[in-house]
């Protein structure tokens with residue numbers, strides 16, 4: 001099979017990218033989705049708060065996904081469900097499999113990678129004790145409760161205060177469980193302020209900052225956890241241990257982009273984002289392969305995923321149409337306080353919105369972008385936090401072939 | 413009296429300082445937009461929330477739902493009890509009314525589901 005454009009992943013990123021590419025004139029295209037339905041992770045995110053930025057109203061996850069799914073269907077954009085992509089080669093041959101077609105290959109002119117991300121597993125956690133039943137990732141628990149209608153337990157402790165953990169604290173409470181505590185290793189939460197307010201404070205659930213789980217109790221089924229306070233170097237402080245009886249431990253300890261396929265294609269990855277290195281069109285270093293959404297870098301708002309995916313869709317459409325980019329090469333560097341930028345490089349002379357994330361909480365600081373010592377722009381910020389993505393627009397006039405743009409936080 | 417609040421209306425999560433005289437709100441500071449002030453006033457006088465949950469369907473599967481408008485925070489438990497007692501008939505389309513009178517609002521489906 002031959003296709004102009006293949007989109008891997010039918011979640012919010014894949015669908016937005018497909019619609020944008022369609023609107024830019026691409027017709028010979030196909031979305032490949034592993035699950036039995038379009039919508040990706042949004043299907044299980046039944047809480048509201050999606051779409052304020054994009055649609056000016058507050059939607060639940062399934063409602064947000066439906067807006068895109070409906071468009072995909074109305075435009076007649078073809079998609080295959082229950083289809084697992086096995087590999088992507090550097091010359092853009094996709095090998096995939098599903099129950100109807102068996103194993104098949106597609107030669108694509110352009111590919112958009114939109115596989116999303118997955119949760120960091122507990123194996124990476126290193127907690128002492130047995131491995132009894134009752135320990136779930138927060139996202140797994142969310143799937144059990146919201147999609148399958150099962151409650152994983154009654155007495156819950158949550159490790160990690162990422163948004164999914166906070167959302168699940170409220171969800172389990174509403175369904176009648178007692179959430180005893182949310183422990184966060186860092187001295188600040190990685191979740192949105194509004195989620196701390198409406199998911200924890202509303203229900204009097206304590207958020208224990210600088211705390212971690214040091215021991216898991218129970219043989220067959222979890223019977224409790226020991227938590228402890230940690231010092232500045234995140235080591236447990238002796239004497240601060242506290243035993244909490246519980247039958248369920250949820251882990252919300254971060255997300256990692258799912259880049260196995262990007263690797264088979266030989267796409268180079270950024271160590272900080274764990275996603276591809278891309279230019280302003282979200283094109284990877286392999287011409288014609290694009291990447292967007294949570295597989296590129298983990299977003300906190302789906303609205304930004306859609307925005308980014310539209311950029312990738314337009315980029316792919318331009319590539320298929322054979323449009324030449326005015327080739328320049330500007331690399332974006334950061335000072336470490338800014339952990340990363342997306343894109344990491346700019347290859348065309350136009351205004352570019354650059355998204356970035358910081359490493360720590362900074363108050364009353366200035367974000368400065370400079371080139372060869374000259375300030376390109378600076379923006380005052382009351383507060384920057386690792387949980388919240390920021391962005392600035394770099395003007396075309398600041399872009400000159402061979403130069404580097406340096407992103408830093410001043411006054412921290 | 414002064415109260416510190418985090419606005420939950422949008423993901424920006426503005427920290428606000430609310431000055432109160434008794435139950436009356438006299439001033440709000442820190443909100444980046446007018447919606448923050450409205451939220452602060454309701455939050456201090458009669459807090460409201462949207463409830464999202466799932467309803468059992470007749471075939472045993474679950475369907476995501478939400479309250480069409482916000483309800484009084486104090487009514488959340490009651491609302492959950494009614495949602496948990498309901499059974500949805502299939503098929504359901506997004507926006508269909510599942511419960512027509514719960515705590516002064518309606519509970520509607522937020523996804524499509526085939527029989």
Ligand code: SF4
Nearest residue numbers: 419422425426445448
């Ligand atoms: S005050 Fe306005 S900008 Fe700030 S969180 Fe509330 S709605 Fe958002």
